[in-house]
Amino acid sequence: xxxxxxARVAAYxxxxxxxxxxxxxxxxxxxxxxxxxxxxRERLGPDATDRQVAQAADAARRAHxxxxxxxxxxxxxxx
Numbered sequence: 001x002x003x004x005x006x007a008r009v010a011a012y013x014x015x016x017x018x019x020x021x022x023x024x025x026x027x028x029x030x031x032x033x034x035x036x037x038x039x040x041r042e043r044l045g046p047d048a049t050d051r052q053v054a055q056a057a058d059a060a061r062r063a064h065x066x067x068x069x070x071x072x073x074x075x076x077x078x079x
Contacts, residue, residue: 036060 001009018024040056041048048056 033057033061036064 015021036057037053040053040060044052044056
């Protein structure tokens with residue numbers, strides 16, 4: 001078995017033992033949202049309102065997932 005296959009099996013076994021998937025992934029999701037907010041605040045500057053930062057962070061998050069979706073579609077098309 002290759003190292004990649006062994007890692008995949010281990011990941012599946014780990015998820016099989018996870019009773020609450022949302023709780024397991026929540027810290028990562030919060031961290032990613034915080035990253036978008038931090039970057040939006042840096043781009044907009046100190047005079048930006050919380051609402052402006054939230055809207056910019058949401059747009060950045062949407063752009064990120066749109067890029068990921070496009071890359072996924074291109075990879076599927078290539079294979």
